[in-house]
Amino acid sequence: MEFALSEEQTLLRDSVRRFVAEAHDFGRGRALAQTEEGFSRAHWVSFAELGWLALLVPETMHGLGGKSEDAAILMEELGRGLLAAPYLSTAVLGADLIVESQLAERLELLEQLMAGTLLVAVATEESHSRYDLAAVNTTARRDSAGAFLLSGRKIMVLDGAAADGFIVSARFGDETGSGDIALFWVPADTAGLEIRRYRTIDDRRACDLGLDQVRLPAAALLAGPECGLAHLGKAMDRARVLMAAEAIGAMDSAIEMTAEYLRTRHQFGRALASFQVLAHRLSDMFVKLENARSMLFRGLAMLDAPADVRAAAVSATMITIIQAGEFVTGQAIQLHGGIGMADESPVGHYYKRLRAIGKTFGDLSWHMNRYLRITSHSSAQGAA
Template sequence: MDFSFTEEQTLLRNTVQSLLADKYDFDTRRKVVKTAEGWRPEMWAQFAELGLLAAPFSEELGGLGGGAIENMIIMEEFGRHLVVEPYLETVVIAGGFLREGGSKEQQEALIPGIIGGETVWAFAYAEPQGRYNLADLTTTAKKDGSGYTINGYKAVVLGAPWAQKLIVTARTSGAQRDRDGISVFIVDKSAAGVSTRDYPTVDGRRASEITFENVKVGADALIGTEGKGLPLIEKITDEAIAALSAEATGCMKELNTATVEYCKTRKQFGVPIGKFQVLQHRMVDMFMAYEQSVSMTYMVNLKLGEGDAERTKAAAGAKVQIGKAGRFVGQQAVQLHGGMGMTDELNVGHYFKRLTMIDTQFGNVDYQLKRYSEAA
């Protein structure tokens, strides 16, 4: 496998690095997440202006002709700066659903809004009883004339307070946990019957609890084939896992850098604590966990185009590694910084919180280990 980046991909990374170094330092980010809005629409517009929101879309769809590797590059840099803007939810997930399952009419009508930064999306899939099972749905979509009526409840819909449109999974037939009978819909958040309760998450982002009460959508709101949506949902969530893995490696890279620098300057018994062999061993273990995570991230992004079984194993394996490594690196970084490691003024605790949230998103270590064993 060739792990070298093309000239265009290197240029993309340099562009993102330059922008974030200039506009997304840690103190600025702290102030932004404490505002009522919790994000910067003007920064989202700048992402669009620089072509970041167009990077993974084909030229036929108005994009720059990239794909998963471009998402990986962008998400890694976003992880290094703890970017809160909903790139994952809008570009990777919603864009993925439209690209892989959307009709030509849906693609032409909706993808330009994503690329131009005018439309923000959120993915409403999780339900309280479902744990991580994507097929465990009580939200229903009943046929109503030529369209559908949606009723149900979705929990922890990340990015929903900022979104105008939602990707919603609902059951059109079958029992609660059947693999068949699941469909995917596009719903306007402003539609009659949609109510939200917004709140901040532990990592400084925003999420919503969303209730759908007799929400009517047209036949053109259906993505893909009625009742056959689960394979598409699994494919897009695996793409999201690949992107999240890249974000996590960015977080771990910054934690390693900050910890090594601190251990070079913090003195105890008249010498830098980085001189103590036991702490050197810890930092080496942190670096190894990070490097293994990078390897798994590259692997899953390169395997997204393969068959379902290979893709599932790659995504589950990467998520297991990211979950274990993220916890280890985060805990050690906090430990080596001492009590101040969890203070709000220091970035270490914020990276650890983000890694903890990434571990739980789309299935934690235990769930993904089970998923890997079933796919093997």
């Protein structure tokens, strides 16, 4: 894996950084957080015009055919500016699953997605599932006419409040739902689909879904039970690593902001930065960030590895990211003092965003358990 940015990647980073600086300062972000959708549709149109929504779509499907590393650069800059947009759910998870799907309207959906007219959310989590993609009680069965009937409930659907359509996981089979996991395309205006929208701790938007015998045409099957769980697992791991890149950007910005505050804030006639104990804290924050950045590189490098190798590497990345995010943003608030707790201070919002990331698609204990389960199994096989 090449760690130095190519010329094209440098241009991408600079363009995203310039867009965030010019179109999304902190005040603008706080104003958008109070709106119904929580993000700017005008910004989303700009994302489409700049080609960012087509970044991970293959060239054969009229996309840019970019790599995960390219999307990580973009996500890091969005994290640096705390820019709330449904990029991860639509242009990463949604795009990945639609690209791999068997939908007859696949190309049409991708064209709409890349044009910025289709927002996608992925509904996998249920009240009992604890991030386990296979723990699905939502059922899907065929009726006598060959259509699908979906019943169940989904919770914490990331960016689902404004979504135009949902990719829903369901256990495919008879009335008992005894089969394997399949994925379905469910437009938001489907009859019988109940959507409960709400705000999350980081001022983003999510929703819960209720499905009561929701009837879908046979063409709504996005991935059958023979491949649904595998496709979902691979797409989710890429989303986790790109979310880690967003966290890196947020931590980096929090450190820069804290360093500037210590240089300009005076106490006892001296700049706070001149107090050695505070300088050491700032150094510890930087070390945590760089360690997390190294793990991000490792996670990116392993995305195309076999499933277990990929999963272990991604969880190792997320463990480091979650722990570093808690330390870095927590210290940023402490070093700012009381102002760090105010809603008007950005550092508190970086903390909230890192807390939300640490609970999205797997928390610290879940990632630790997955990592230990995979590595212990591999060690046992090696010993045998």
